[in-house]
Amino acid sequence: MIKNIQEWLLLLGIYGGVxxxxxxxxxxxMPVGAVPGMLILIGICLIGLILGKVMPGDIPSVAYVAIIGVLFSMPWIPGSDLVVSFTNEVNLLAITTPILAYAGIAIGRSWTDFVKLGWRSIVVAMCVMVGTFLGSALIAEVILRMQGII
Known part of the structure; x- marks a missing residue:
């Protein structure tokens, strides 16, 4: 269990830095202003991962992370206003971008498999991402213009 915690701390630390x-x-x-919020988020994730291992049943760790995060931010919990103010300094999209990048790489099973795919697959992936972004932007533009919002 100690090895798992050390691994999780390393990975969460790298992720937090990114x-x-x-x-x-x-x-x-500025990173100095967001460090307390990032440390709180890393702590919540670490507690959820530990609970996922030690609690009986087949409940995934992400459920524990979500429950702990919600509980720590409830208005009647002492210190929740501090937790919310610190974590508000960490933008949601700054959190999701590295997760999605990691998930995309994890689909390929490992970094070595990803490297074996070669540079052509990176070009294809970039074209897919740009196309998806432009397609989404175009659809949003059309819908927002139809609704008169822009």
Whole structure:
């Protein structure tokens, strides 16, 4: 169990660093201001992962993470206003972007498999991402214009 916790801490630390950099570059939030919120989020994730291992039953860790996050942010929980104010400094999109990138790579099973695919697959992936983005933007533009919002 100690080895798992060490692994989780390492991975969450790396992920937290990437999120802080993305938060800084994309949303002009200085990393120093977002570190307390990131540490709270990492702590919530770590507690959820530990509970997922030690609790009986087949409940996934993500459920524990969600429950703990909701509980820590409830208005009647002491210190929740502090938790909410600190975590508000970490932008949601700065959190989701690295997760989605990791999930995309994880689909390929491993980094070595990803590297074996070669540079052509990276070009194809970039074209798919750009096409998806442009398609989504076009649909949003049309719908918002039809509704008179823009």
């Amino acid at each position: 999120v802080l950099i993305g938060n800084w570059i994309g949303y002009d939030v």
